[in-house]
Amino acid sequence: MSKSCCKNNRGRPKTLPDENQRQVIIKGARQLFLEHGYGATKTEEIAARCKISKQTLYRLFPGKASLFAAVVEANRPQWLELPVPEGLPLQTALERIFRIDISEAEDQERLQFIGMTLAEGRHHPELHEITKTCGTGRAHATLAEWMQRQADLGRINLAEDALKTARMICDMVFGALLMKTLGEVGWPSCEARRTHIRAAIRVFLHGVCRATAD
Structure with a gap:
């Protein structure tokens, strides 16, 4: 050749x-x-x-900031799984949306990323706005759309508007997820934390489910 x-x-x-x-x-x-x-x-x-x-x-x-924004956006599905199949029981749907039953490895990966954004945001304030715009803000909006659809179907009553309601339940769930990251005593096990989050979802739903006729 x-x-x-x-x-x-x-x-x-x-x-x-x-x-x-x-x-x-x-x-x-x-x-x-x-x-x-x-x-x-x-x-x-x-x-x-x-x-x-x-x-x-x-x-x-x-620049690096635009790349960080792309990383946050790409990781948003780690926080909330939406859409979910229509017609699921509300408890099941919310457990799935918040990915309660993911593996421990996936759970640690999710917490590590959220912890990194919180820690770096203390030193780089611009990251707070990026995380809000590309991450938490969009996650709240997507969850609010799902909640509004459930309200339109007559499955829940919204005492507040859908976006405020979405933020409330996110605070309940992610507050439990991030206890150790935020410097508080961690959970004794992943299963203990899952049990707590399932209970939090039940408490949340008890306030929004439609009353049934006796």
């Missing part, structure tokens, strides 16, 4: 489509943010982890 033939076959390295490359970068950045924190992670480290140039990184993400 001629040298020219070998040279032609070698060609240039294949590059991923932009959307695929974005997902690789988001995954790599997430790993580094968890390992070192947002503030200590440099863009050149992200580029090296993803085996790309900084030029490619900045072409797809204008």
Whole structure:
């Protein structure tokens, strides 16, 4: 085989489509943010982890803050699972939405990410707004849409508007999830925490379920 033939076959390295490359970068950045924190992670480290140039990184993400926003948005399904199948019993639906029965590994991964955003937000105030806009705010809005649909179907009564109600139950559930992260005494076991959250959901539903005729 001629040298020219070998040279032609070698060609240039294949590059991923932009959307695929974005997902690789988001995954790599997430790993580094968890390992070192947002503030200590440099863009050149992200580029090296993803085996790309900084030029490619900045072409797809204008800066580290925009990349953090993309990471938060990509991880939002870890917090709430929506949509869920219609017609589920309300207790079952909310347990599924809040992902009560995920594995311990998935649970730790979720808590680690939320803990990182809280810790880094203390040193980088701009992250609070990013997390609210791309994470908690959208999660609340999506849950509020589900709750409004249940109200429209006559399954629940909303004493407050749907968004306020969504925030209330998120506070109840995530307050229990994040006790140790927030510096309080942790749960003796994951099952003890699941039991508490199921009870919190029952208490919540007791106040919004329609009264049935005797």
